[in-house]
Amino acid sequence: MIAKTACSDFLHFFRSWVSNPLRVAAIAPSGDSLARIMTSEIAALDGPIIELGPGTGVFTRALLARGVSESDLTLIEYGPEFIGALQARFPAARVLQMDAAHLAQADLYEGEPVGAVVSGLPLLSMSPLKIASILAAAFTYMRPGGAVYQFTYGPRCPVPRPILDRLGLKAVRIGGTVRNLPPASVYRISRRKPLELSRERLRYRSSETEIEDIAAFSDEAGG
Numbered sequence: 001m002i003a004k005t006a007c008s009d010f011l012h013f014f015r016s017w018v019s020n021p022l023r024v025a026a027i028a029p030s031g032d033s034l035a036r037i038m039t040s041e042i043a044a045l046d047g048p049i050i051e052l053g054p055g056t057g058v059f060t061r062a063l064l065a066r067g068v069s070e071s072d073l074t075l076i077e078y079g080p081e082f083i084g085a086l087q088a089r090f091p092a093a094r095v096l097q098m099d100a101a102h103l104a105q106a107d108l109y110e111g112e113p114v115g116a117v118v119s120g121l122p123l124l125s126m127s128p129l130k131i132a133s134i135l136a137a138a139f140t141y142m143r144p145g146g147a148v149y150q151f152t153y154g155p156r157c158p159v160p161r162p163i164l165d166r167l168g169l170k171a172v173r174i175g176g177t178v179r180n181l182p183p184a185s186v187y188r189i190s191r192r193k194p195l196e197l198s199r200e201r202l203r204y205r206s207s208e209t210e211i212e213d214i215a216a217f218s219d220e221a222g223g
């Protein structure tokens, strides 16, 4: 990326952080080194990919560099200030302005075609309830063997252990970099057993049961 674009992205990002520090949760876009680790296990053949919280599109560009087709990307960004630039930069991608917590209701795909979910979401500033909803929904779209890639500035996986246990998921640190502001680690979150979460199961559970289940994550995670 040319220096002028990097500088304007930094200013854009910094202004967003000033107006909404909890949602944006970083003063600068992720660096190329982190973007490479986040996308290192993703190949062109992985098919549809969902990106959560793309911001200015650092990970999106890295996905394209790995050969993923732009038309295979669904970018879910809550911040209205990022939407125009994402649409202009990635015209063939599907860009949706929405809260990732509503992923389950979005009906993005039929069945489970998604090969990976790349997440730049600030999980450390989200409630356990919200984290559980986002992860549960992500895996309803995910085909067997697919994974969520999540980075964190913290010392451990930002998904609390009780949530991983309840959803039948495991998290493995696949790398980290100090060449990022701040330094960051990347986790691969995948199913312990294939197809433990199915889209049909989630769809037909009553909303009351779902809320009770997720509230239990919240209690166990101390949220």
Ligand SMILES: C[S@@+](CC[C@H](N)C(=O)[O-])C[C@H]1O[C@@H](n2cnc3c(N)ncnc32)[C@H](O)[C@@H]1O
Residues within 6 Å of the ligand: 023, 024, 025, 026, 028, 029, 030, 052, 053, 054, 055, 056, 057, 058, 059, 076, 077, 078, 079, 082, 098, 099, 100, 101, 119, 120, 121, 122
């Ligand atoms: C730490 S920034 C990461 C941006 C970009 N992926 C990067 O690494 O430079 C977090 C991004 O997630 C977005 N975001 C925060 N909460 C969200 C939510 N509930 N749903 C969708 N996007 C959200 C923010 O607007 C911001 O773009």
